[in-house]
Every structure is written in C-alpha cells, then in structure tokens.
Amino acid sequence: MSDNTENKNTVAQVEEEQYSLNDDRRVKVLSPGAMVTKRFLRNRIAVVGLIVLAFMFAFSFLGGILSPYGENQQFYRIDIQNKEYAGAVKNNELRYMAAPDQKFDSIIQAQVVLATQKHKDSFTYREIDYGVYEEGPDFYRVTLLESDTTIGIAYKDIVTPSVEGKTLQFEFVFNALKAYTNGEKSFSNEGTDFFIDDDGGVSTPEGEELAFISRYVIQTIVPGTFLSRTFQEELVAELEAGADKFVFTDTDGIEHEYTIDYKADVKNWVIRQATETRVYDTYAAPSREHWLGTDRNGMDMLTRLMYGGRVSLIIGFIVEAISTILGIIMGGLAGYFGKWVDNLIMRIVDIFYCIPSMPLLIILGAAMDAMNVDPKLRMVYLMLILGFLGWPGMARLIRGQILSLREQEFMTATEAGGIRVSRRIFKHLVPNVIPQIIVSVTMGIGGTIITEASLSFLGLGVKYPFASWGNIINDVNNTFVLQNYWFIWVPAGTLLLLTVLAWNLVGDGLRDAFDPKMKR
C-alpha cells in the first residue's frame, strides 16, 4: 500500500520536473572545453599517449625521489687482482759496509773484488797498501796494512734487522757474519753473547730476536709494508724448492696467497699477492640492487634514466616556452599590423627557416667543448639556442590565423571600444589561436626532445655529470657495448621513443579534438 503511494509520488515528481525550468532541467550543453575533452577522450590512441606521458612524468619526477640512489652515485665492486708484492734475488755479488769513520769508497770496493777473485790477500792502490782477510766463506775484512785498521767488510750473506726501522752497528754485523759464515752458533759483541740459530736468526740470550742472516735479498714493492722474518724465511724455503705458489699465515692467523714468478733473464723472483681491489662497478648486469645494471661510470642505470627523463622533459618544456612566447609576440605583431611590419617579420622568419639548425648546433656544441663550458651553463645555452631557433614556425602559424581573425566583427568592436593595441592583440586575437598553439607546442615538445637527445648522443648537448637519454645511448658508439650490454642503451632508447611518440599522439588527438569540422 505504502509502496504504491510512493510510486505515485515519484511519478508526479518526474512529471513536475519535466516541465520545470530549474537549472538542472535545462538541456545539457557542453562548454567548448568540455566538448574538446570529450572528443579527445573518445580517441583511444591519444588517451594511450596521455597515459604514457603521465607515466613518463611520474617516472622522471617521482622516480628520482623514490630511487634509493643519487644521480651521480657510483658503485664499486671488489675485484681480485694479482699485484706485485715483493721481489727476491739471490745475492751473488759482494756487498760492502764501511767501518765507522772510515773511507771505503767504490774504487777500493772494486779493488777488493779483483783481489778476492785472484785469491790475493792484499792489494795496492794509489801507493797505499790494503789487506784483504778472508774471515769466512764469502766474507772479507779489508784493512789498511800500514796501521792495521779495519776500514770495512765485504760479504754476500746479508744481515737484516728483525725490527722495522732499526739499524745495525758495524761491529755487530761483523761479529755476526764472522760467526755465521764459520758455522758458529754464538758470538759476543760488546760484552753480550748472541746466538745464531739454524735459519740464521740472531738473538740475545733473553731470546729477543735482533736480526737474521740470509743469502737472499727480499724487498717489498708495496710502500709501507715490512716483511717479517718468518715471511722471508718461509719464502726463501719455497724459492729454494722451486715452488710457484706460496701461502703465508701471518701473526693474526690470516692466510695470504702469493704466486712466485722466476725471471730467468734478470735472475730474480717476483712475488705477487692476490689482493682485493675496489673498482667502479661498470657495466654490471641487471640485478636485484640495480634493476637495469650500471653504466660505464658504475652508476645505477635506472636512476640515471629517471634523471635523464627529467632533463629531457624540462628542456623540452623550456625550449618550447621560449619559442612560443617569441612566436606569439612576433606572429601577433605581424598579423595585426600587416603591411611593412608583416613583411619585415616574415622575411626574418624566412631567414631563420633557412638557417641549417642541426649543423649550426653541432658547430656551437663543438665550440663549447673547446671552451670547456661548465655543463650546467651549457644546458642553459642549449635551451636558449634551441628556443631561439624554434620561434619562426610558431610565428608563421599565429600570423596566418590572426590575418583572417582581425577582419572579423569582434575586432571592429574592440577598435570601437577604444581598447589599446597590445590588449587587442594579446587579449582578443591570441586567445582565439590557442587551440593551434596548444597542438603546435605539444608536437613541438616531442621534436625538441629528439633534437636534444640527438645532440647529447653526439656528445654535444647535455654533458656528464648530467644524465640525458641521449647521452646515455651515446655509449652504443662503443661496439662492445652495442654487442654485449643491451641494458645500457635499449631502455633509454625505448623511453625516448615512447615519450616522443606519446607527445605526438596527444598532439594529434588534440588537433582532431579542436577541429570543429570533426564529425565524431
């Protein structure tokens, strides 16, 4: 029952509404803007373009914020490299040490060698007689015969201090070598007894090791490292055994691996250590940390792409803004005033049309390279130049439209109303051209992005450290990259293609939507 009455009520309401003149009952007329939007949204391809553009903006502007890495953050990897660590040589030549306050120069040293080779125990040089006493195998003491003072020693076994940075006194070396070469286990020096073990180690009675004696000279190549005695002894044992590998456990219990190379021509050994080196993680394959790998500088590719997109889009916008503003002013003036103003401006447009822009941009880019212009400043110059070269097209478009518009009645009305000329042009004429401007700008941004990318690809546009899709693809000039690292250049190229395509599709869709002749 109650249902029925309700129904009746609604019917009455509907009937009432049908004849009412309330605002919501008026025939729905779409505003021109809504009409264009509706027509645009009906064009599926253009909507796809719009979605792609929205994605690109999100990718470039939000992506940079969300990415955990910075634009120029470089990554490292640990690489194992065999670095030269030490050199070893078996000593077969006499070495010399002068006694304190004695002259034992190289001429006398040479004479000593001659004397030892002839097994003489004395020689004369410059009317001074020297004595050469063999104190042990390959160990000689040189004296002045006249006063019987020792001026130095010549030896082949080398005494090395066990403690870093300590120098050994002459007397100590002499006594130690004398004992060692003669196979004695102990000697005394300055009233203290020292002991020599089987391996040539010299120690105090308390067991403190002072030095060791060996026929091998082992020198470290890496600055700032000291080769301990045990290291040297173990190395010598390996060298004598003719091994090509050597594992040493240091005092902290860490094992180090070394490879030993014997160079026959110079009769020495080179000991290489496998060390871990930090290098830039260049051209790393895509992984969980770097979804698109890393580039030639070890930077995260995905992050570079995001920042590159930012640069490409911003440059596209600014360049189009510059050329559109210039184009509106010049085209508006030419179209409104006509006659000689129009003629002059259109001839300027002709001149600009005729300038070969790409070659000119290449020359300017190369010149900026030569002048080492700061990369940031360069980007500004690039935008200014591109913007300044781009206005004639816009000017021609606006001028053509305004030429016909200014003959219409509303312009006569503005004249009658006494509105200033600048207002007439920019408030009444130009807004009527806005659809064409929007379409031209949309398509223009795509074109600008390609130009910028092409220049950056040639290395003459946006420069390192700034990323741009063009200079990211630049790496493909390296044939090895082309063949092996698709992830360096394919994503950047795809993004570039998609972005330009999207701008063009949207521009195309807008052109159709703005077209009043469109039936749909």
Add this chain to the structure above:
Amino acid sequence: MRKYIIKRLFLAVIIFFFVMLIIYTLMRCLPTSYIEAMARQKSLQPNSKSFEEWMAQLNEMYGMDRGIIAGYFHWLGDFFRGSFGDSWYYTVPVIEKFNDTVWLSFWMGLITMFFELVIAIPLGIIAATKQYTKTDYTISVLAIAFISLPTFFFIALLKLLFSVKLGWFDLFGLVGRNYEQLNAWGQFLDKCHHLVLPILTLIVISIGGLMRYTRTNMLEVLNADYIRTARAKGLDEHKVIYKHAFRNTLIPLVTIVGGSLPGLFSGALFTETMFSIPGIGYTSYHAMVAGDIPFSMFYLAFLAILTLVGNLIADILYAVVDPRVRIA
C-alpha cells in the same frame, strides 16, 4: 610568371645574404684556437718563421684580420667567385672534398626517395580511403611512430639485429675488408651491400611524414564536392579514388616532392656518421666538430642554398601544377 620567378629569386638572394651574415658572425665569434694551433705547429718546423708571423699570415689568409662586416664581404666575394679555400681538416681544397663525397649522398638520397614515394603514397591513400578503420589506425600510428623514431636509436637496433645477431651486414664502412681484391662489378656489389642498412634507415625515418601528408591531403580531396558528384553519377569507387581523387591529391604531393629534390644533396648527417659512410654528411660532421671553418662555412652556405632552391621549386611547381593558382 616570369616576373614572379625573378621576384622570388631576388628575395632568395637577399635571404641568403642575411643567413650567411648570421652564420659568419657566429663563426667569427668562436674561439680561433684552430688558427693558433696551426700557427704554433708551423712555427715549430725547422727554419720556420716565428709564431707571430705565422699567425699574421694565417689570419690574413682566412680574412680574420678584417672586421666582421668587411670579412663577410670578402668571404661572400670569394664564395661567388667560386674560391672556397682549403679545408683545414682535410687539407685539400673544399670543393675537391665536396665533389668526392656529395655524389654518394646524392645516390643514397635518390634511392631513398624512390622507395619513400613507392611506399608512403599508396599507404597514405589506403589510410585515407579507409578512414576510421583498423587499417587507417595502424598506418597512422605507424607514421607517427616513424616520425618519433630517434635515428640513432633505430640505427643501433638495426645494427644489433642485422650485424651482430644475424651477421648479414658489416657494422661500419662503405667497403668490406677484401674490397681491393674484387673486380669492378664485385666492388659495386660490395658497396651496395654496405649501403643496405643506411638506406633502410633513411627510408624508415622519412616515410612517416609523407604518409601523413598524403593521408591528410587525400582526406581533404575526398570531402570535396566534385568527389560527391563523381560518386553520385554512379562511377565505381576505384575510378573515383584513382582517377578523380588521386590526381587532385597529386598537386600538393608534386609540390612537396619537387621542393625536397635539392635536399637529396644535403646528405644524411646521423646515418652517414653512424655507419661511417663517407658522404657529405659524414665528411662535414667531422669537419664541423674539428672546427674546420672553410669547410663548415661552405657546407652551411650549400645547405642554405638548397633550402632556398627547394622553396623556390615548390612555389613555382605549385603555380604550374594547379591550374586554379594564377600568379600575376
């Protein structure tokens, strides 16, 4: 008509004068480091003049000691007398290097244009006659995609597919490794083989524009009253499109194609450079990057003339082809 052509020619000369003035001024404002480097190098040779003397001599030789305006007129005079100077980068007369390279670019351009016309015009017409069908959308989107394609990226993709993966073509160069051992016919074939990818690139990047242009113009013609009349009197669709519509579409097409004829000589900068094809684009790219002012000036002047001649041809053709256009 004659008066019109003369007027246009006169205008073209004036435009050329100002274009080159702008370019010359820009060139002069660039650092002259190349001349300095050359003078330094020459002064280092045994028994040579001093650096300053060389500098003065080179500056005089290249007209750098004059002011910009005077220097420009000097350059312009030389240009119209046909003395283009010696290329700094290639160290041969500019015109000689130009002659060596421009014909390769021309043939590449001509072949490209042939395929461009053969592919783009029929596709454009098909798209227009089947407006709002799947075929139309496919062709239109394809055309925009080709226009949006960055040349260098497309070349890299082609190289990856055909040179690296399939191994059908070399990555670079105009001639193969054993070019010298081949007979004349073999050498010709070798060159053709190396030109396949560059020409393919040029075709793909150029057909998009023409395809769209054809479609737009064909659509305009198809909406015209005389087409409705033709249909109304019962002509079959084939005749309507190919006899009545297509012939009228040819007017803008002939104009644009005629206008782009001079462009065949301008060379393909990116394609030639990336494939190392020694055409005029490749040659001038290296000259420009090296700061070779005589060659760059010549090339830019050449391009400006090509543009002007192209516009002139297009305008004249428009008047000639379209009987509705009558120029006083």
